[in-house]
Amino acid sequence: MSSRRGQFLLLGVLILAICLLAALSLARTPNPRLISSHDWIYSAELVHAARLGIVKYTKIGGDLGEHVGYFLRELYRVAGEEGLNIPPVDFSTDVSVSNFTYSYRVLFNNSVEVTIYWKLEPRGFILIGKKGGAVLYRVWRLEYYHVYRAPQWGEIRIHPIIWDPRGKVEVIHLDRGNWRVLVPVGVDKAFLEDEYGVRIGVGA
Amino acid sequence: MRIIEALLISIVLILFMYSATTLTIRTPMSGHEITAERALAWLLLRSDSIAYDESRLVLVIANMTPVGYVKVDDNVHHIEASTYTYPIRLIWLGFNGTLAPRRVEVGVKP
Numbered sequence: 001m002s003s004r005r006g007q008f009l010l011l012g013v014l015i016l017a018i019c020l021l022a023a024l025s026l027a028r029t030p031n032p033r034l035i036s037s038h039d040w041i042y043s044a045e046l047v048h049a050a051r052l053g054i055v056k057y058t059k060i061g062g063d064l065g066e067h068v069g070y071f072l073r074e075l076y077r078v079a080g081e082e083g084l085n086i087p088p089v090d091f092s093t094d095v096s097v098s099n100f101t102y103s104y105r106v107l108f109n110n111s112v113e114v115t116i117y118w119k120l121e122p123r124g125f126i127l128i129g130k131k132g133g134a135v136l137y138r139v140w141r142l143e144y145y146h147v148y149r150a151p152q153w154g155e156i157r158i159h160p161i162i163w164d165p166r167g168k169v170e171v172i173h174l175d176r177g178n179w180r181v182l183v184p185v186g187v188d189k190a191f192l193e194d195e196y197g198v199r200i201g202v203g204a
Numbered sequence: 205m206r207i208i209e210a211l212l213i214s215i216v217l218i219l220f221m222y223s224a225t226t227l228t229i230r231t232p233m234s235g236h237e238i239t240a241e242r243a244l245a246w247l248l249l250r251s252d253s254i255a256y257d258e259s260r261l262v263l264v265i266a267n268m269t270p271v272g273y274v275k276v277d278d279n280v281h282h283i284e285a286s287t288y289t290y291p292i293r294l295i296w297l298g299f300n301g302t303l304a305p306r307r308v309e310v311g312v313k314p
Binding site: 007010011014015017018021022038040041043044045047048049051052055056058059060070071074075078079082083084148152153156158196197 | 209212213216217219220223224238241242244245246248249250252292293294295296297298299300301303305307
């Protein structure tokens, strides 16, 4: 009999505890009921790793997938040490070069995507006076941008700064993502870099 | 009869544990924590090199969102006193195509 009383008492205590917790949850100051597990950071980390892979590919060539895979493995290794549970992902890469249009694309299977795109248009020649002489330049119009897509933020398009590390080419900023590049005649192909280190070939 | 009692007690116990868990451990992230996370994700998207200029990184983060501290690898930079902070961790893998991992932890203030 006393055992049965104990059981009823236990049930009563538990039910009372549930009621108290429910009342407490109703009485709390409402917080935004948004569920997030650092998804923004995780997607940004994937973009960061993919961009580094593209930079390495444009600098030393080889296989874009291997470079991205290398940075991704390092990301998971460091994330593991730091206790960041970045969900495992698979990815595919695409390099497209056609008719003065270039694009590098890394697509993850969680819909995170990185595309680096540029398009060149020849715009004739220009003669510029320099140091008492004159230099003939071939003029190119360059459209250049990065696109980062993720379910968290949709699409972000950025227009990185571009320069010539060797200082032989004149790079003039026109407006968002549009540049005029003057390559001295005699230089077959000039290589510019953006602020992340992506190498951009300008020339025929 | 005893089986039914045991079953009922188990159900009530599970309900109790679930409600206690949802109220304490699984409390959703607050709005300002999500705001800070978005800002830090944007910083990671926008710059590969900022984590390698520690003072600039700390300055930028401190101006972006209310933070108690910024920890870059093992160096802790105290920004503002706070009794409680939410730690948000980021990893900068490298810059200019090279690998040089840098671990950054930001203590976001409530």
